[in-house]
Amino acid sequence: MAEALLVALVFGALASISTVLTLDTAHIAALWFPNGVLLAALLWRRGEHLWLYVLLCMIANVTAGIAAGGVPWRAAGLSACNMFEVTLAALVLLGRARRVPDLGTPSDLLRFVGIAGVFAPVFTGVVAAIMVADPSPSSFVTTWAAWALTDGLGNLMITPILLVLAKALQTRTRVTRHDVIHWTAILGTGTLLTLAVFSQQRYPMLFAAAPFVLLAGFRLGISGAAVSTLIVTAIASIATGLDHGPIHIVQGPLREKIFVLQVFLLTTFASSLPLAAAVRELRGTREALAQGRDLLRSTLDTIREVVFRTDAEGHWTLLNPAWTELTGYPVEQSLGRNWREWLASEVQEGADSILEPLRTGERDHMRFDLPFVRADGVPRIAEVSIRPMHAPDGTYTGMSGNLRDVTDQRADARALVESEHHLQLFASNVSDAVFRLALDGTCLFVTPSVRDVFGYEPEHVVGRNMLARFHPDDRGMVSEGFGRMAMGQLDRAVITYRARHAVREGWVWIEASSQLVREAVTGKPLEIVSSLRDISARKALEAELERERERAESAALAKSRFLANMSHELRTPMNGVLGFADLLLDGNLPDDERDYARLIAESSRAMMRILNEILDLSKIEAGQMAIIDESVELPHALMRSVELFEAVAKQKGIALSVALAPDLPRWIHGDGLRLRQVVTNLVGNAVKFTNEGSVQVEAKADYAGFEPRLLVSVRDTGIGIAPERQEMIFAEFVQADEETARNFGGTGLGLSIADRLVHLMGGEMTLESELRKGSCFTLILPLVEAEAPAPAPADAPETPETGPMAARVLVAEDNAINQHLVRAVLRQLGVECEIAADGTEAIAAVLAAEAEGRGYDLVLMDLQMPETDGFEAVRRIREVGIAPEQLPVVALTANAYQEDIQAALLAGMQGHLAKPIDITALTRMLRRWVRIPAVAMAPNLDPALAELRPQFRARMVTLEAMLAAAVDAGDDHDWNDIRGHSHQLAGTAAMFGYRTLGDAARIVDRYIFEEAQDGAFAASLAFLRARLNEALAAEG
Structure with missing residues (x-):
């Protein structure tokens, strides 16, 4: 507004x-x-x-x-x-x-x-x-x-x-000092000139104002022309209105004078603004030409292709900087030289003939490849594009064009042709039918092998939808898989289905391996590439393998049942042999009869060892050997395994020693039973095959690797093993040689079982041996330290509760020999015993005793019995409400594997005794669950144990003091007193519940006796002192 x-x-x-x-x-x-x-x-x-x-x-x-x-x-x-x-x-x-x-x-x-x-x-x-x-x-x-x-x-x-x-x-724009001076000079001078013209009316000098507006328009541009025209118009109009200026020289009325003024002003306008506009356009054209020239120069300087021009004789007249990059020759040195010089020598002579159609006008453009050699001697290939140049009269004046290095492109093109050839070979010879499918299932391409897979010609498949002719049971699965890929939910899929064949009857099995192809930038699904193969033969083989597997599983089950029956059938009679032999040995027999009984017992136990080895090997081969994870007291397990052979070693006159590393943990995770079995086998073999020298058992922890390891080595100076026999020594029924088998006996199963047990425990066993110099077996197992297990409440009391009342035990056993044996053993222990011939009688006896108010204190239950087995019997006893606290049941069976024990516990039993029955184990089991008269336990108990405990503690205090003094004195100390106290402690510590302390004292005793005071001895001393301090703290 x-x-x-x-x-x-x-x-x-x-x-x-x-x-x-x-x-x-x-x-x-x-x-x-x-x-x-x-x-x-x-x-x-x-x-x-x-x-x-x-x-x-x-x-x-x-x-x-x-x-x-x-x-x-x-x-x-x-x-x-x-x-x-x-x-x-x-x-x-x-x-x-x-x-x-x-x-x-x-x-x-x-x-x-x-x-x-x-x-x-x-x-x-x-x-x-x-x-x-x-x-x-x-x-x-x-x-x-x-x-x-x-x-x-x-x-x-x-x-x-x-x-x-x-x-x-x-x-x-920003006004500079030069602009001010320039404008002031031109406009000031022009204004003064115009004032001079219109301040007089004597001379007709209107023309004198024209140079002013022309100069202003030319030098100051359109703005200067406008200002100068305005100045002249203002001065002329004002002067004329005031009766001044050359306009009044005109003779005539005012109308004519005004007309002259109008013509003058129109002339001034026509000579200023149009000129300024033309000048500006001209300057714009010059600037555009300059920009175009600069752009062309910049383009020529930066373009990767060589732009050239030659004269009629073929000499370079124009080359851009890309020439140097292409050929290695400087542009300045190349200008004026003939274009043939940069070509390879083999094409230089015929180069001019190539250009003849351009010179004669037959062609106005040519494109071809020419080999050339760079300045550094490297041969390359250039693509040349040329047009001829002509003078206005049509005379040929030269050529212009561009060059570019196409060496790599030509190599790529050849590689592409070769790749396409290989692809064609692949497509023609591949056995699988390879499809390119649209997202709706339409076939876009298929290899010729579709004839073999489906029986169709390729041209009959392309363009057809392939989501058809499936087995009805497979149609939904295939459609779902393909649909998920088409929607981009899956990138890869392998689908197995049945489809119709064009020629063969029935269904063929097809395995389709599919890959989704996505758009590179957006990731949008484009198509699906599928490789389809006929796997009907493989499916038939898989079906046959499945049938074979089922037969193998049935055979394995039958083998498992056979092993269980064999274990039961063999252990049951052996139970009677061993049991009655032990009873005979406990009685008053003449010396010769006692020897007969002892030989029977030893032969029976040897028989049981062989039986156990065969059954263990069979269990391992059947995959039924279970490895348990429990806390194992490592020093005690190793010592007990070695102690079994101390008497034999002493008898043969060989040194049997144990070295435990200082950093060896006391408790580890593992299967204690299998660990002792392996170590026992290794030590037994070492003692067996060594007639002189020593057997050294060393245990240490290896923390250098990724995971800690336990290394137990058994080194002997025995007969050794020949190199050619070392690889097969861990095989079944294999010994070092036939002479070894004759001289030393054995089944050859021990090492095989030990090696397989080690592998089941996640370890390995190595062997170093030299014939007639000895062997070293090294057991390597994962080392995982464990906490000492809390003692079970039922195991806490070491002394059984005694009293006048005899315990009542029901024995469920179908074998008459075992019935007689168990009854005899229990009678010796002062326990009242009743017999049930099978599970049904056992159930009836338990229920009758409970009804009369005279329930049994314990049931020894055989697991394999006619009519009703032990598992069913104990389940029915528990179902009527008789709890374990009221009536404990202990399994009594020849099935002595860990899984058998676990099955008995899961069935509702509280313990397990293996056949042949060990009287000591039976006594320990009875002591745990029932009260036994003191007179019956007298042979296994020391009535003065409580009175001797103060003396035992005093002996521990004395030994600790002696050890402390010995450590301070070093090698000059007399170790005989320490050996005497260690020897006594080794024999008594277990009686007071300190089993590991006794093992540690026994190791120190042996080292002092053998004068083996090395690093292992120092570690054993530290181990003994630690166990002494624990025992003293427990005694108070």
């Missing part, structure tokens, strides 16, 4: 000034500039608020006309003509795009002159002439011409100047 009001004020002021120069009584101003101001405002604002500008300016125009003495209706009419003229010119010039004309360009300037300088004034001049002219035709024409000339000149003079100045102000 403010801007429109300002324009209206300027419009009114210029209208008032222009009325001073009104031509006679025609009411037409000699110079009319207001319309030019309004037109410039409307164009600059792109017609925005057009009617507001027009309304305000019309009010200003009418006001100025009435103030100058005009008739109101005429003033209003002429104002309306002015507004219509300006509005018409503005709307036509802006057009639909509402674009402001750029009067610095000749095209927009010419359009502006035609519309604002001619069309609009001429059109509105007709209306104005009708309003103010006399009725005569001559007066109408004169008035119309005056209006058109005056308004057109005003529009041409004012509007371009204002638009140019407005744009210059809008896009102005």
Whole structure:
């Protein structure tokens, strides 16, 4: 609004000034500039608020006309003509795009002159002439011409100047000192020159102002032309209005003088702005040419291809920097040289003939490959693209084109051709049918092997949907898998299904290995590649293997049952033999009969060892050997395994020693039974095959590797093993040689079983041996330290509860010999015994005793009995509400494996005794569960044990003091007293419940006796002192 009001004020002021120069009584101003101001405002604002500008300016125009003495209706009419003229010119010039004309360009300037300088004034001049002219035709024409000339000149003079100045102000840049001086000099000089011209009226020197506007337009551009034209217009108009200047030299009326002024101003405008626009366009063209030249130079400098030009003789006249990169030759040294010189020698002679079609005009373009040699001697291949150049008269003047190194591309193309050839070979010879499938299942491509897999020709498959002809049971699975891949949920899938074959009857088994192909950028699924193969033969084989597996499992089950029966059937009679032999040995027999009984017992135990080995091997081969994880007291387990052979070693006169490393943990995780079995086998073999020298057992921990390991080595100085026999020594029924078997006996199963047990425990066994010098077997097992187990409440009391009441025990046993044996043993122990011949009788006996109020204290239950076995019997006893606390049941069976023990416990039993029955084990089991008369336990108990405990503690205190003093004294100490105390402690510690202490004392005793005071001895001393301190703390 403010801007429109300002324009209206300027419009009114210029209208008032222009009325001073009104031509006679025609009411037409000699110079009319207001319309030019309004037109410039409307164009600059792109017609925005057009009617507001027009309304305000019309009010200003009418006001100025009435103030100058005009008739109101005429003033209003002429104002309306002015507004219509300006509005018409503005709307036509802006057009639909509402674009402001750029009067610095000749095209927009010419359009502006035609519309604002001619069309609009001429059109509105007709209306104005009708309003103010006399009725005569001559007066109408004169008035119309005056209006058109005056308004057109005003529009041409004012509007371009204002638009140019407005744009210059809008896009102005930083003004430098040079700009100020330049503008001031030109405009100042021109202003003074124009003032000089219009300050006199003696000489007609209007032409002198033309150089000023020409110089300003040429040097200062369109803005300078506009300012200079404005200066000349202002000075000329003001001087003429004040009756000064060369215009008044014209002889004639005022009309003619004003006409001269109008012509002068029009000439000034025509010689300034068009020239400035042409100069600007020329400068723009020069700048564009310079930019194009720079761009071309930059392009030539940066383009990777060589751009060249030659003369008619083939000499280089233009090469860009890529030439050096391509050939290694500098551009400066190459210009002027013939193009053939850079080619390989074998093609130089015939190079000109290649270009002959270009020279003769037969061809206007050629592309070919040529070999060349780089400056460093490396041969390459270039692709050459050439066009001929001709003079205007058609004469051949040379060639231009480009070069690029295509060595790698040609190599890649050859590799691609070779790859395609290999792919074609693959597709033609691959046995699988390879498909490319669209996401809807349509086949896009298939290899010829589809004939073999499905019986179809490839051309009959391409374009068909492959999600058909499936077995009804497989259709849903295949559709689901393919659908998930098509939706992008799966990238890979292997699907096995049945499909119809085109030729063969029935169904064929197909294995489809599919891969989803995704779009590289977005990851969108594109297609699926599948490799399909006929696996009918494999499926038939798998079915046969499944049948074989089932037969093998049945055989394994039968073997397992056979082993169980064999174990039961063999152990049951052996139970009687061993049991009665032990009873005979406990009785009063003559010496020769005692020897017979002892031989029977020893032979029976040897028989049992062989039986156990055979059964163990069979269990391992059947995969039924269970390895348990329990806390194992490592020093005690090793010592007990070694102690078994001390008597034999002493008898043979060989030294049997044990060395435990200082860092060896006391408790570890493992299977104690199997560990002792392996170590016992190794030590037994070492003692067995050593006739002189020593057997050394060493145990240590290895923490150097990724996981800690337990290393137990058994080294002997025995017969050794030949190198060729060492690899098979761990096989079944294999010994070192036939002579060894004859001389030493044995089944050859021990090492095989030991090696397999070690592997079941996650370890390995190694062998180092030299014939007639000895062997070293090393047992390597994972070492996992464990906490000492808390003693079971039932095991806490070491002394049985005694009293006058005899215990009542029910023995469920179907074998008459075993019945007689168990009854005899229990009778010796003072236990009342009743016999049940099978499980049914056992159940009835238990229920009857409970009903009479005379329940049994313990049931010894055989597991394998006719009618009702032990498992079923104990379940039924528990089902009637007889709890374990009320009636404990101990399994009595020949099945002595860990899984057998576990099965008995799970069935509701509280313990397990293996056949043949060991009287000591039976006594320990009875002591745990029932009360036994003291007189019966007398042979196994020391009545003075409580009285001897103070003496035992005093002996431990003495030994600890002696050890402390010995450690302080070092090697000079006399160890005999310590050996005596250690020997005594080794024999008594276990009686007081300190088994490990006794083992430690026994090791120290042996080291002192053998005078082997090495690092292992020091570790054994530290181990003994630690156990002494624990025992002293426990005794209080």
